[in-house]
Amino acid sequence: xxxxxxxxxxxxxxxxxxxxxxxxxxxxxxxxxxxxxxxxxxxxxxxxxxxxxxxxxxxxxxxxxxxxxxxxxxxxxxxxxxxxxxxxxxxxxxxxxxxxxxxxxxxxxxxxxxxxxxxxxxxxxxxxxxxxxxxxxxxxxxxxxxxxxxxxxxxxxxxxxxxxxxxxxxxxxxxxxxxxxxxxxxxxxxxxxxxxxxxxxxxxxxxxxxxxxxxxxxxxxxxxxxxxxxxxxxxxxxxx
Ligand code: DX5
Ligand code: ZN
Numbered sequence: 001x002x003x004x005x006x007x008x009x010x011x012x013x014x015x016x017x018x019x020x021x022x023x024x025x026x027x028x029x030x031x032x033x034x035x036x037x038x039x040x041x042x043x044x045x046x047x048x049x050x051x052x053x054x055x056x057x058x059x060x061x062x063x064x065x066x067x068x069x070x071x072x073x074x075x076x077x078x079x080x081x082x083x084x085x086x087x088x089x090x091x092x093x094x095x096x097x098x099x100x101x102x103x104x105x106x107x108x109x110x111x112x113x114x115x116x117x118x119x120x121x122x123x124x125x126x127x128x129x130x131x132x133x134x135x136x137x138x139x140x141x142x143x144x145x146x147x148x149x150x151x152x153x154x155x156x157x158x159x160x161x162x163x164x165x166x167x168x169x170x171x172x173x174x175x176x177x178x179x180x181x182x183x184x185x186x187x188x189x190x191x192x193x194x195x196x197x198x199x200x201x202x203x204x205x206x207x208x209x210x211x212x213x214x215x216x217x218x219x220x221x222x223x224x225x226x227x228x229x230x231x232x233x234x235x236x237x238x239x240x
Contacts (some may be wrong), residue, residue: 017198018208019227020045020078020188023069024060024158025212031065032072038215039073041223045100046075047190047210050093052083055107056156063092070097078210080128080190082155083107087114094121102126102149105137115144126188130155131163135172142180148173150206153191158212162192167204174205195229202232 021043026034035046048066053059066077076099083089084107093101101118105111105127118125126147127138131154138145150170153160170187177185188208189201198209215226225235 016207017202017231018044018186018188019215019230020047020208020210021215021223021227022047022049022158022190022210022212024049025216031069034216034220035069035072037220038223038227039075041220042227043075043215043223045078045208046073047078047080047212048098050079050081050083051156055084055104056082058156063089063096066093066096066098076100078102078188080126080149080210081107087117090114090117091121094118094123098123100124100126100147102128102147104128104130104155105133106130111137112141112144115141119144119146124186126186128155128190129169129173131166135169135176138173139176142177142182142185145185147186147188147208148177149188149190149210151191152189152193152197152201155191160192162194162197164200167200170201170204170206193230195232198230199232 021038049060051058051060077097078100079093079098080102086103086107101123103114108114115125124146126149127145128149130151150166152163152166173187186208187206188210189206190210193209193211194214201209209230211230215223228235
């Protein structure tokens with residue numbers, strides 16, 4: 001089991017907006033260094049995109065890579081499973097160090113059971129909404145989920161353009177969560193998030209943002225400023 005000191009507590013304590021750099025956009029030959037660099041630059045979580053070449057048309061990493069990364073940083077690992085089925089791999093990702101595990105409802109027949117399994121393993125449970133996935137699927141399961149992850153692109157690749165059509169879904173999910181008394185709900189957005197679209201997501205009700213390209217562009221010297229811009233703050237002025 002992961003044993004980093006916050007025990008998952010910081011997952012809900014990081015405020016006001018959680019920034020989760022996606023290592024999909026990092027240098028895969030230097031993953032450990034890249035994870036340390038974004039953590040030192042102020043990242044709240046590390047977003048890890050797991051793809052199987054079946055559920056999405058790309059293949060990335062498995063539990064062994066997550067396990068190898070775990071000792072490098074103590075920020076929570078936000079593991080986005082783009083695999084089908086997901087259930088047989090939940091335990092392996094949790095044991096590798098995942099703190100949050102998110103699944104697509106289309107990846108299996110029993111979403112509620114999958115969420116129960118994730119929580120039983122001691123992780124936070126997330127549901128991912130593809131651009132075509134209806135928000136209503138979660139309506140009667142609000143107490144069974146910790147994180148709602150809205151895809152603002154079709155999953156599989158970084159570097160795509162933000163779909164503004166998904167802002168309404170963020171608003172709708174926030175309203176549904178509030179109506180269910182879940183004002184603490186984590187609503188995260190993934191895909192094409194940059195300083196401009198980040199602001200729109202936050203205004204719509206998001207409190208966590210995934211960003212690959214927008215964090216990793218410019219290399220390690222730029223990471224802190226890139227993260228600052230995503231928070232809606234000004235980057236530090238260049239040194240004279
Ligand atoms: C794509 C992944 C995203 C991706 C986002 O399927 O889920 O996390 O890394 O990349 P950007 O921020 O470049 O759109
Ligand atoms: Zn992702």
